[in-house]
Amino acid sequence: MTSNLWLKFINRLPFNSEIIGSPRGVYPSTLNWVKSCHPQPPRLRPTYHTVQPSTPIHRTRPPKSVNPQIFAPFNQNSQVNFPETFVVTIPQGRAWSDCTIITHNDYLLADVSNAYVPVEQHPVFKKWKLRPARYFHGKLAVLAVLSGDHNYYHWMFDVLPRLHLLATQGITITDVDYFFMNRCQFPFQTEMLAMLGIPLDRVIECTTQSHVKAEQLIVPSLPGTLFDVPLWACDFLRKTFLIDRNVHPQNTPKRIYINRADASYRKLVNELEVIAYLSKLGFESVSLRSMSVAAQIELFAGAEVIVSPHGAGLTNIIFCQPETKVIELFSAHYLKPYYWFLSNHIPLDYYGVVGQPMIADDHGPTVATYQQDFYIDLKELSQTLQLATGGTDHGYP
Secondary structure: OOHHHHHHHHHOOOOOOOOOOOOOEEEOOHHHHHHHOOOOOHHHOOEEEEEEOOEEEEOOOOOEOOOHHHHHHHHOOOEEEEOOEEEEEEEOOEEEOOOEEEOOOOEEEHHHOOOOOOHHHOHHHHOOOOOOOEEEEEEEEEOOOOOOOOOHHHHHHHHOHHHHHHHHOOOOHHHOOEEEEEOOOOHHHHHHHHHHOOOHHHEEEEOOOOEEEEEEEEEEOOOOEOOEOOHHHHHHHHHHHHHOOOOOOOOOOOEEEEOOOOOOOOOEOOHHHHHHHHHOOOOEEEOHHHOOHHHHHHHHHHOOEEEEEOOHHHHHHHHOOOOOEEEEEEEOOEOOOHHHHHHHHOOOEEEEEEEEEOOOOOOOOOOOHHHOOEEOOHHHHHHHHHHHHOOOOOOOO
16 A cells, blocks of 8 residues: 555544644634634633734835836736734643644634645645643743754744744743744844743743643734734844844944855855955954844944845844945845835835846756845946945946
8 A cells, every 4th residue: 555545544534633634624714713613612611812913014115226227027916915913822732843822623824834845735634643742830832833943034034023022912021931933043033032931841842743732722824924024023023133132233333234244055155355345444253153233233223324245134124223224245146125115114215136147057067046145236236325325436447
């Protein structure tokens, strides 16, 4: 019997996926699943609280460039409708892997179980047996998301804002017994948890095979859509890490270039040339990897002009002062509008420069578009700086 036929056979058996097989089905909407649970005994009835209704956003500040037609795809994202946000409590609910929510009656909740594939292709449906669930008495809040274990952007914008959703329902950090979170393997994660007052001994770190069950599984909705951050999440992060901490930068450079010297891919091949040019204009090249989060916040809060290749380091523009000038450097094969989205929220004065990708030859390995190194034309960078600052000292022969 092939593996697919074996899995189909197992899933026909009258067992919960906690014993064998995969979940019995999918609810695209958590709210619809909650409504279906009214016949359940009181001890198994979930609760659902709306935080914000579905909210439309219109981005009124288009990206600027000496070649503005390059950013035509960005303008297709000038309007977006953010989904409703909510907090659901699931008695005897389960969480599998880094963001898969399974109800007590064995249904996957699609809108709080993000994946990079359509829900019907979700990895959990390819499992004929899950690892036995680890049980937790009390309240376990799920904050884990895809890529939250290593990516600063996803940690900042997908993991942390879920704490705000909990707070809107009066659920404080002290009210939660355990937090189901991505593996905290980098200093920025432990530093930010300390800032938030979340002790590590209450963090249950997840892996791709984690399987937990709780007396009360508390699940805040995902903040927004993949790679698109709502305004309320930005406001929460700025208030928590910038305003409440009363950050007032002193002796930080006004002009900074965020280098990718430590990056393993999507490197700027003429970065040394770019740094030499920018240094003549008063820019300081900085590497964020060696800096604490507190130092990064202060650096960006004090900057007036920021130049950076596309990368997670630009997550920190969330801490810039309004109208800070941000110039993002792209590969023509990897134009992503994530930081333009953020710039509209604060708002920032956003510009883009598009360079040429360096593609492996026919005999070399295939390189994914998001990994390709690229080259920036210094003349175009100079013209963009002049456009941004109105100066006349940016000429490059």
